[in-house]
Amino acid sequence: MAHNTHANARLTPAGRLALARCVVEDGWTLRRAAERFQTSVSTTRPWADRYRTHGQAGMGDRSSRPRT
Template sequence: MNTHKNARLTVSGRALLVQRILEEGLRPVEVAQSQGVSVRTAYKWLNRYRVEGKEGLQDRSSRPKFCPHTLPEKCQEQVLELRRQRKTYRQISQDLKVGHSTVGRLLSRNGLNRLAYLEPPPPVIRYEYSQPGGLLHLDIKKLGRFNKPGHRVTRDRLKGRSYHVGWEYAHVAIDDNSRVAHS
């Protein structure tokens, strides 16, 4: 777990709290005041240390160990199987009498929330000419020239135009075999 920068007690702070109470003989009220926490918090960490030792001072996950409302494994497998048969969320929830949002959450967790995810994309077949220099791809890019800054610099659309200045062209050639480009 990540403790935030303003946390009153980190793991080392909890160990210091317990050390001051047990080894130095200070009262929990005094230690709690000196470390800026409540007395109840001091007793909580002291009791955890007495029961679990140093492991009791570590951060714990706030996630519950058991949730009585989770779908049974059999029902979860049925949802996934129906999705693999390309059924929609609504069809699955009506067939199994499970909530629409529950189906969506389960499919997202298993990476089947989009129908496109059911089939892997086809591999890209790259064409390559067998002889270097035998096939070139040519492209021409037309670029407008300007002789003074435009409206994006001057913020004036009327005075910032460049009239009759001309064009520049960039010619690009790419070899099909080696993919070497020249401009």
């Protein structure tokens, strides 16, 4: 069975989307969303930023491999 989330990820792509929508569309603070989704503000901010920039398509995993 293949899945798209790495083993240590707290949030699935669907969870990331829900978190980002709470911040971007519903006006939640980063802190409120972080508490609700049991993650940190420093984790919440990039997901909200990626949602603002890329929409739902930005919620997937990216490679952590260095580009160079």
